[in-house]
Amino acid sequence: MGHTFSEVALMVMFGICLWTLIETNTAHYLLHGIHHKHPTDGLRLVFPPAAAAILCFPFWNLIRLITTPTTTHGVFGGGLLGYVMYDCTHYYLHHGQPSSDPGRHLKKYHLNHHFRIQNKGFGITSTLWDHVFGTLPSTKTMEKKSS
Template sequence: MVAEAFTVDLNKPLVFQVGHLGDQYQEWVHQPIVSKEGPRLFGNDALEFLTRTEWWAIPLIWLPVVCWCLSKSVQTGHTLSEVALMVVFGICLWTLIEYIMHRFLFHINTKSYWANTAHYLLHGIHHKHPTDGLRLVFPPAAAAILCFPFWNLIRLITTPTTTHGVFGGGLLGYVMYDCTHYYLHHGQPSSDPGKHLKKYHLNHHFRIQNKGFGITSTLWDHVFGTLPSAKIIDKKSY
């Protein structure tokens, strides 16, 4: 006897429903619902509040941390030009991390209850409701947790006096990424590179979701062969 397929009730909190989809979850989550109003994820008001973030909170919270990191680099004796090079390196490193996370973590295939639930919270909600303006940037509490492994990675590949500068650059890259991501969904760029990036990213959402993983840059899609064809990018279907 074949078990009846589970149906998600969009009028109820979603997080603890989606895990029941099992093998059907990947197909369900990649069928976008275009609506200005985002769904409710949790029945608990405090947890629900933590899932919603205004875009301006990202630069407001993290740019002071970037400035502090760069000032620490200057205090250790580095010149402004040396700090600028650290920042550029940090930004470039972030674009690679951005690509790797988006491709191999955010788009991991799941089918068990808790794996589906975790994926939905991490990235699935964004693909299911791509126009939900309060869930387009990473919640600061979650970003703060991810800062620890990022800091440790920077420490491994830098000297003690350059760690702060490179970390600050990487953090600046993250701020640029989240603000760019919001703009690509809700802004209306009239010229390149913004116009091209918007087409590129919306193509990832609405046409071919296993390619086009770069947000702030298409560089790593070129390098790793995940660049969609130009015909697909230019064809508007959303």
């Protein structure tokens, strides 16, 4: 559509950022809530592909509403990439064994959200929106509750 690589990369990054915002949304919780009832059930960690495909239609229309015709595809693609990164990260945090300090920290952060501080720490791929919305658990709370 006549955009440079840098412009397309920027659109994709905006889409990923948009997804990280959606992953903290109440509507997302309603769709993902069953996982909170059964957080160790491996069959409930990722959204079923057929349902995800159906939800792509309203997500596409939302993106189309807030972007220009030439940027819609890039932003939508970034949102899908953000979703796939979220699903893979979320599954790994439950079933993987991170070997790096950042990975272990993210796993602890997410499991604290499930089992200790359910009203804080909603971000999976990023803590950005927890900072913005004031839902970042305090380090003191995380340490106290982990003990």
